[in-house]
Amino acid sequence: GGSAAGEGGADGSANGTETRRGALPAAAREELDAGHDAVEALGQELRTKLYEVHKLQDQFELAMSKQVKAVRNAKRELGASKAELAKYSDALKDWEPLMPTTGGLFTRAFLGVHNVRFHRKKERVLFKEDYELFKRRVAPIIIALCLIALYYDSYRGIHIVFQLFLAYYYVNLSLREGILQKNGSNIKPWWNAHHYLSILSAVLLLTWPSSASYDMFAQKLHLFGLYMGVVQIFQTRFVSSSARSMPCPRSTRRAVRVANGFAVHFSCAGFSLLQHEHGLTHRTLLSLPRFCLKIAGISSRVCIR
Numbered sequence: 263g264g265s266a267a268g269e270g271g272a273d274g275s276a277n278g279t280e281t282r283r284g285a286l287p288a289a290a291r292e293e294l295d296a297g298h299d300a301v302e303a304l305g306q307e308l309r310t311k312l313y314e315v316h317k318l319q320d321q322f323e324l325a326m327s328k329q330v331k332a333v334r335n336a337k338r339e340l341g342a343s344k345a346e347l348a349k350y351s352d353a354l355k356d357w358e359p360l361m362p363t364t365g366g367l368f369t370r371a372f373l374g375v376h377n378v379r380f381h382r383k384k385e386r387v388l389f390k391e392d393y394e395l396f397k398r399r400v401a402p403i404i405i406a407l408c409l410i411a412l413y414y415d416s417y418r419g420i421h422i423v424f425q426l427f428l429a430y431y432y433v434n435l436s437l438r439e440g441i442l443q444k445n446g447s448n449i450k451p452w453w454n455a456h457h458y459l460s461i462l463s464a465v466l467l468l469t470w471p472s473s474a475s476y477d478m479f480a481q482k483l484h485l486f487g488l489y490m491g492v493v494q495i496f497q498t499r500f501v502s503s504s505a506r507s508m509p510c511p512r513s514t515r516r517a518v519r520v521a522n523g524f525a526v527h528f529s530c531a532g533f534s535l536l537q538h539e540h541g542l543t544h545r546t547l548l549s550l551p552r553f554c555l556k557i558a559g560i561s562s563r564v565c566i567r
Contacts, residue, residue, distance in 0.1 A: 319360075326361055330354060359446070368458070369440040372433070378441045386445050393438045394498060400431055401494045408488035412481070418472055421480060429464040432457045 286294075333350050336342040344351075362377035364370050369378065380386045407424045414420050436457045439449050470476050 323361060326354070326357065363444045365440045365444055366454075368436055368454075372437055378444055380445050389438075389445070390442065390447070393442065396434065396438070398495065398498045401491045401498065403427070404431075405488055405491035405495075408484045408491065411484045412488070415477070415481065422468060424484075425464045425467045429461055429468075432460040432464065436461070 329350070333347055333354065337347060359379070360381070361379070363379050364375050365373065365378045380389060404427075407420075407427060411420050411424050436454065439447070439454065439457070443449050443454075
């Protein structure tokens with residue numbers, strides 16, 4: 263009996279402890295209730311506003327489509343001049359950023375027919391920052407793969423892995439930059455073409471059979487990839503630290519020019535070393551400043567308005 267009473271007392275003590283542990287102070291409960299009510303009220307209001315915005319978006323898209331067709335018909339069928347339609351064409355260009363877009367052909371080929379327009383500036387800025395972060399993270403990986411490929415120069419499997427990674431890298435960049443272009447970024451078409459060619463070259467290198475010519479080319483490719491990886495790390499870090507806000511202010515533009523100059527000088531120095539060691543032609547060397555400027559300055563030109 264005494265043992266049973268002792269066990270009952272122990273159970274009661276344990277239950278009391280659990281009750282005390284599970285009980286919330288009155289102030290904490292009031293704070294939770296207030297937060298819950300605020301979330302409920304704001305959520306309901308947001309749901310209502312989003313419904314209204316989506317309905318308005320559908321009406322706006324329909325009106326824009328009708329106006330685009332009307333302007334096109336006025337030009338083609340009625341023979342209206344550009345001066346007469348300038349007012350309407352300019353208005354369509356001003357309001358076009360509010361319309362959904364599916365990106366270019368390359369973006370649609372990978373992502374399908376989906377809207378890639380960011381209406382919130384916060385989303386555009388975060389996507390741009392993630393783009394810069396991706397390039398900064400990939401540069402050390404490229405350096406590591408180049409070092410491994412140079413050290414194990416006779417292992418074709420390592421070269422294949424490197425080319426597959428380059429193909430992934432350029433496909434990823436092309437997709438991201440296609441989305442950035444549709445959100446106001448000033449990325450030039452020649453840079454997109456350069457990435458498409460880079461993807462194609464990576465695929466072609468995968469099919470290049472092992473030979474003496476491949477060994478000579480692969481060594482130069484890995485040396486240059488190693489050097490440009492180091493330059494890209496410094497250039498992207500400098501540009502990212504200087505371009506915190508969008509659109510780019512004048513001070514940021516000056517910082518970008520400094521970064522471009524840094525990349526151009528060091529890229530040309532690296533090509534000079536390769537020219538000395540591996541016999542690149544002087545004609546190729548003279549064409550390098552413009553080529554290096556294009557490579558070094560692309561991240562600075564991605565400026566979301």
